[in-house]
Amino acid sequence: MKTVYFELVCGAGGDMILSSLLDLGVSVDWLNEQLARLGIHGLKVELDRVQRSGITCAHIAVHAGHQHAHRHLHDLLDIGEKAGVSATVLANYRKVLTRIGEAEAKVHNVALDHVHFHEIGAVDTIVDVLGACLCLEHLGVEAVTFSALTNGHGAITTAHGAMPVPAPATAEMMQGFATKQLDIEGEILTPTGCAVLTALGTQSLAPPDGTVVKIGYGCGDKTFGNFPNMLRAHLVDTTVMSGSAGSVCVIETDMDHISGEIMAYAAERLMQSGALDVSWMPVYMKKGRPAYRLTVVCRESHRSTLTDIAMAETRTLGVRWHRCERVCARRTPATVEVLGQQVTAKTCTYQGRSFTKLEFDAAAALARQTGRPLLEILDEFARSA
Numbered sequence: 001m002k003t004v005y006f007e008l009v010c011g012a013g014g015d016m017i018l019s020s021l022l023d024l025g026v027s028v029d030w031l032n033e034q035l036a037r038l039g040i041h042g043l044k045v046e047l048d049r050v051q052r053s054g055i056t057c058a059h060i061a062v063h064a065g066h067q068h069a070h071r072h073l074h075d076l077l078d079i080g081e082k083a084g085v086s087a088t089v090l091a092n093y094r095k096v097l098t099r100i101g102e103a104e105a106k107v108h109n110v111a112l113d114h115v116h117f118h119e120i121g122a123v124d125t126i127v128d129v130l131g132a133c134l135c136l137e138h139l140g141v142e143a144v145t146f147s148a149l150t151n152g153h154g155a156i157t158t159a160h161g162a163m164p165v166p167a168p169a170t171a172e173m174m175q176g177f178a179t180k181q182l183d184i185e186g187e188i189l190t191p192t193g194c195a196v197l198t199a200l201g202t203q204s205l206a207p208p209d210g211t212v213v214k215i216g217y218g219c220g221d222k223t224f225g226n227f228p229n230m231l232r233a234h235l236v237d238t239t240v241m242s243g244s245a246g247s248v249c250v251i252e253t254d255m256d257h258i259s260g261e262i263m264a265y266a267a268e269r270l271m272q273s274g275a276l277d278v279s280w281m282p283v284y285m286k287k288g289r290p291a292y293r294l295t296v297v298c299r300e301s302h303r304s305t306l307t308d309i310a311m312a313e314t315r316t317l318g319v320r321w322h323r324c325e326r327v328c329a330r331r332t333p334a335t336v337e338v339l340g341q342q343v344t345a346k347t348c349t350y351q352g353r354s355f356t357k358l359e360f361d362a363a364a365a366l367a368r369q370t371g372r373p374l375l376e377i378l379d380e381f382a383r384s385a
Contacts, residue, residue: 005236006145008148010188010227010229010230011229012188012197012231013190013192013193014190017128017132019047020233023217034085043062045060052219064124095199096195098199099198100173100195103191104169107168150182151179170191204247208238212234215232251296253293255291255294256285266309274302276299277296294316334347334356338363343363343366
């Protein structure tokens, strides 16, 4: 499995993320061919190489004809819809822009549909976000991780006036993530950069174990005295390693007032909203009361949303959460023959040992189709495996 680890040497902007991905081996000519589908007059991404502290970095410049200065979220999403990209690329593009929009809406106390995308409305931001999503797919990346979020200090001038650094929308998206303050006056972590990382990735304070395939460097326009304005991207193949899947968040809450119907509905809502796993466990609370513990495993980027859902759907009085590392077997899709029918399965591999198991829904569908008990379907597969 290929993983990209973004090391925020000096913040991250959308252009730095895209530059670093191009430096990992994506052709800028290929990227321009994909972006031509947007139908934006004169659109072209130019790539050059510049030095930052003696290190050669990829640097991009986006050129296009006159564009609208201000756009709403639906305008940016519509542009992506017309690009003819894959479902995965489009979903990631929408996820990043929606994350920015939700942060802006909260900061300015307006409805999401009413957010004006002043600073990110320009065509270069559309290119940065869609380009990053395209490059990740082109490189075969299945997981994105990133280091501590580095940021500067001071103030910047925006369409809303003077704003503190990090910008309010950036600060909103940084919540729940490890950060590191650098002695740099000015903005080095932009809303677009922060959104790409936190919407598509999980935070890990060290690169994943595996074979380093390539290192890419992307840089911005600014230069600073004591810090190289660069972002380093590690492309890592974790296939042959132990199966470590990085860090996740675990949200828990105990309650003695909830019914089975509400438990099932809450679990469904949590899974639909991005939880990796949801479980209920019987426990005894104070005063000897039998109760249930809700445990939700999720990515860092989903923690706030899932916490809100758990609070609303269960009426618990509070939740606790922590980060933890996990180890997972590598899973790859497979197709096997059972009773003369092709059935989907998955092959699980860990430290050189592997096994294959039927996907439950596929096995259940075959049982209904043949009229045989599900246990017989599973037994038949076990005999033929």
